[in-house]
């Protein structure tokens with residue numbers, strides 16, 4: 001199957017931007033629907049990318065859009081809010097729109113540890129979302145689905161290590177919830193390459209892939225790594241389970257909701273995999289080889305501009 005036009009839902013976001021860049025570099029035409037055009041302005045610099053303001057949660061609007069494409073990638077996702085709507089109801093709308101519009105290729109983004117019986121509503125909704133998509137695919141053999149489940153994703157525009165760097169710069173002492181939570185961070189360019197490569201790779205159809213980097217870190221180790229990269233020495237005090245939940249309850253009520261109790265419950269499972277990054281998508285980069293280029297002192301100027309853009313919602 002030759003894929004010339006891709007509908008990239010959630011394309012304005014962190015991972016979506018890298019996916020759009022890689023699709024565009026291959027000469028593939030990409031449509032990015034967004035709730036607000038200014039969220040996706042940066043993509044208009046890419047030669048084959050178009051941005052449209054549309055409410056993709058309206059099945060009829062989505063269906064009309066899907067019909068103009070050969071494949072659909074759904075990256076919509078949230079860490080807090082109405083999980084049922086975004087992670088379960090919406091993937092069903094997307095899969096059904098593909099079937100109705102006669103589009104046979106769907107890439108669905110989920111997360112490591114997605115499980116209908118998982119410890120957090122985030123993970124349970126991810127599990128239910130996967131299940132509804134497989135149900136639609138089983139009932140319609142014409143629909144070929146590939147699912148991806150990344151661990152935490154890092155990259156120049158991430159909201160994870162960049163947040164750590166900002167907190168470290170402000171606070172002389174870090175009170176860290178869930179310090180022993182485990183992650184296997186994977187680079188956004190590797191995640192994007194897996195998605196883009198899979199689109200026309202027949203063996204990826206009806207498969208689910210975990211996407212992890214080469215090494216496991218605790219949350220404390222990641223914080224220490226970021227502190228070292230930006231050249232600040234900080235005392236890190238790890239909180240036990242009860243205080244971690246209490247801290248998240250307080251932060252969860254503040255604007256920005258840096259962390260919520262549901263996030264803490266997600267972290268009770270290691271976000272790691274006993275399978276390495278799938279070889280058919282190449283090799284995954286190590287954190288140490290990528291992060292200093294965007295968080296290190298030489299990257300200070302660019303990182304500051306990114307902070308200004310984040311603060312302005314651009």
Ligand SMILES: NC(=O)c1ccc[n+]([C@@H]2O[C@H](COP(=O)([O-])OP(=O)(O)OC[C@H]3O[C@@H](n4cnc5c(N)ncnc54)[C@H](OP(=O)(O)O)[C@@H]3O)[C@@H](O)[C@H]2O)c1
Nearest residue numbers: 010012013014015016034035039075076077111150152153
């Ligand atoms: N980043 C990670 O570490 C990580 C790890 C595992 C899985 N994932 C999953 O990978 C996907 C992409 O992640 P990301 O980090 O790129 O996320 P992101 O930067 O927050 O982007 C998510 C996109 O989803 C759309 N979106 C968000 N909330 C929405 C809502 N309530 N209603 C409609 N659309 C909404 C946004 O589109 P508009 O604002 O343009 O409408 C945005 O472009 C998500 O499904 C995420 O859960 C991410």
